[in-house]
Amino acid sequence: MGQKVVLRERIVDESPRDDLIRRERFPHIWCPGCGLGTVLKCYVEAIAASNIPPDKHVIVSGIGCTGRIAGYVRLDSYHVTHGRPIAFAEGMKIVRPDLEVTVISGDGDLVTIGGNHFIHAVRRNVDINVFLVNNFIYGMTGNQMGSTTPLGAKSSTSPYGCPEPPFNLPLLAAALGAPFVARWTTLHVRQLADAMKRAMNVKGFAFIEIISPCPVGFGSYNDLRDGRDYIKLFLENCIVDHSADLNKVGITLKPGEPIILGNFIDREAPTYHDLELEVFKKAGWLK
Amino acid sequence: MSLKIVREPINKYMQKIPLGLIHIIPERCKECGYCIDLCPKDVLEVGDERNIKGYRWPRVADGKAAECIACRMCEWICPEFAIFIVEADRREYV
Numbered sequence A: 001m002g003q004k005v006v007l008r009e010r011i012v013d014e015s016p017r018d019d020l021i022r023r024e025r026f027p028h029i030w031c032p033g034c035g036l037g038t039v040l041k042c043y044v045e046a047i048a049a050s051n052i053p054p055d056k057h058v059i060v061s062g063i064g065c066t067g068r069i070a071g072y073v074r075l076d077s078y079h080v081t082h083g084r085p086i087a088f089a090e091g092m093k094i095v096r097p098d099l100e101v102t103v104i105s106g107d108g109d110l111v112t113i114g115g116n117h118f119i120h121a122v123r124r125n126v127d128i129n130v131f132l133v134n135n136f137i138y139g140m141t142g143n144q145m146g147s148t149t150p151l152g153a154k155s156s157t158s159p160y161g162c163p164e165p166p167f168n169l170p171l172l173a174a175a176l177g178a179p180f181v182a183r184w185t186t187l188h189v190r191q192l193a194d195a196m197k198r199a200m201n202v203k204g205f206a207f208i209e210i211i212s213p214c215p216v217g218f219g220s221y222n223d224l225r226d227g228r229d230y231i232k233l234f235l236e237n238c239i240v241d242h243s244a245d246l247n248k249v250g251i252t253l254k255p256g257e258p259i260i261l262g263n264f265i266d267r268e269a270p271t272y273h274d275l276e277l278e279v280f281k282k283a284g285w286l287k
Numbered sequence B: 001m002s003l004k005i006v007r008e009p010i011n012k013y014m015q016k017i018p019l020g021l022i023h024i025i026p027e028r029c030k031e032c033g034y035c036i037d038l039c040p041k042d043v044l045e046v047g048d049e050r051n052i053k054g055y056r057w058p059r060v061a062d063g064k065a066a067e068c069i070a071c072r073m074c075e076w077i078c079p080e081f082a083i084f085i086v087e088a089d090r091r092e093y094v
């Protein structure tokens, strides 16, 4: 037995995961209690566990609070125009199929401004990963409502409640044929990292919706002013059901109505790359 | 008469409960409290020193250090990469 020492916390200035983050940029810009740092943590852990070397991983993000994520990962990272990261990622994957291309961006960026890119990339089944962080609002832009703001939720542009029903994103992705569809929150850290790792190994469009706290934006309008209020919401309302009926997983955030999580879909489907090669063969461009 | 048969694993005494040594990077913490609230063993509490941005980073509560079981929930949930665990051999410390 070694010598007994008095145990207490140890103060240090770097973490073992600093190999995959740009530590010189920390502390990052996100607000206290924001879930985006936890999404970043799960992403780098998934990379470390993915059996794909980090120099083959590429991250693309658009504009918004989530869009800043690309700037904090020690990988080749691309921060592109608002709503366009999926279009950019599709191009990159088609030209360089050897890369593991991941888009991490917000709900406002990917399905409100860039909604058309989203639906067509899923329909084509391009082999990219899309991790959409849903905080129900345009955070950085000024807390305006968007296509994911739950019906009745408040925002700077819907002070009396949002009059529109939101997207049910897992249903949308599944209806368009996505081979992998999941939803987790930033509280479900290990399940989220496992789903990300799985997404990296899925052939085709892998989609994860990540429900994330925004205590400073969405929360300040909807009685979720502290990150801890979101943790309470998740602990009380989340239900894990991998075989849930996706018609019924829309998010209302109403008391007593569950937030349903799970790895809903994991199936095989021919990718854009496979179908493109067939056409190339028919055209006589490939032997 | 109450008959109570408690099944115990025969190798129970061979099981080792891991010990986590808690490491903190004070300058990164933003005092969100997630690590403190979500620790299943209530090992952490708000400290009283402040970092350059005015946030009080967590510390180990009095006499709680040996209760850390290295589950790493604090490390995983921390949005700031400000706390991490190094697993150690309990027999060397406790």
Ligand code: SF4
Residues within 6 Å of the ligand: A029, A030, A031, A033, A034, A035, A036, A065, A066, A135, A139, A140, A213, A214, A215, A216, A217, A218
């Ligand atoms: S505004 Fe919301 S999403 Fe943006 S950094 Fe702050 S808490 Fe996070």
Ligand code: SF4
Residues within 6 Å of the ligand: B020, B022, B038, B039, B040, B041, B042, B043, B044, B067, B068, B069, B070, B071, B072, B073, B074, B075, B085
């Ligand atoms: S590793 Fe687990 S038990 Fe130890 S301090 Fe962190 S959350 Fe608590």
Ligand code: SF4
Residues within 6 Å of the ligand: B028, B029, B030, B031, B032, B033, B034, B035, B036, B057, B058, B074, B077, B078, B079, B080, B081, B082, B083
């Ligand atoms: S989870 Fe991280 S940022 Fe939040 S209080 Fe704990 S150490 Fe600080």
